[in-house]
Amino acid sequence: MSSGQSSAPALAPVHGENEQPQVTYTEFHPRWYRPQISTYWWLGKWPYVKFILRELTSVAVAWTVAVMLMQIFALTHSGAFYDGFEALMALPVMILVNFIAFAFLVFHSVTWFNLAPKAMAVRVGGKRVHGILISGPQYLAWIAVSAIVLFILATRT
């Protein structure tokens, strides 16, 4: 019914009959095995990949801030300067980079709003309020501000 054979495929080869393992025994303090963590540990599980992507959103945030500062700088200078900025932003590679940055910013915002109920343990009448009551208003405010910005953009063009 049962067997105790060694298959040992993944971590190490099984010892051969005549093989002498090169391990010494220390009395009262056995040798512990400390597994090494791979550089690519984060590829092992989707939650870890998601975590690394979330950390990388900081690059997208920094990029967006830099672009906005460039835009403000261009606005404070001559019209030709701003035309140059617009031409730069119209390059296909810039559109692609900004599109990726936008996707990362949306991801960043969602993770931030989802964090809020974890960090804020609000209690009403001795009971902790549901997380949706903390993150919900933030999502609504986000949608409202986005709608106003879109409205302004749509009516100006």
Place this chain on the structure above:
Amino acid sequence: MSIPKTITLEVSRYSPERDPQPYFQSYEVPVKKEWVILDALNYIKDQIDGTLTFRWSCRMGICGSCGYTINNEPKLGCATFLTQYGRGPIRIEPLRNFPVVRDLVVEIGEFLEKLKKVKPWLIHEDGNGTGEYLQTPSQLEEFRQHSMCINCLLCYSACPISGLDPIFVGPAALALAHRYNKDSRDQGADERMAILSHPEGIWGCTFVGECTRVCPKHVDPAGAIQQYKIAGAIDGLKQFLMPWGQKGKQPKREAQKS
């Protein structure tokens, strides 16, 4: 789906006297509807291979001894049914981010040192806190969730920061520190903050969130640490704005002694 008669368990084996590194050994065990991983390991120990070494005790999710990595997920052996894995195989390894002593047994001495560091006991100006203190149900609710920790260490196994930075205090210890800070009978929040408000304490957590996902007692260590961070930020701001008010600061809460 019908239950198979047997299932293969691939168990990580490591003998410090003999093996340079762990390897897997396969065992075929019978499947019963009510059997959990721990039952299968005990079957191996009793019937197939008495040299297999693993920790266990209560068999009911209280002692926190039987944490293993089961098919790449940290789980309690006593709370994970064989039938969850269909026809198998089921791969059982020691918890990650700890040195392996033998087979499925990990060395937890470093964790116990960290636990001691966060002072997980009631600190009260009366002394050793042996008195009786009144507490209302709503005061209990403030920390009850975080007091359910059984120190099973699944959270440490799931936390990549604990693996990458061995001196990081880690999820369970920080959650327990938060548990005592929120306890109306405790006055040690400032003492703990002085110890934990550093990059290896609360600020070492990058909120991966896996500790909360794998916690079998729904302690939510990730949430506890984020709440602790807010308290740390407020404390830091107060020290910056009112440095004179921090000397000889009175304990935050006055517990009512009966």
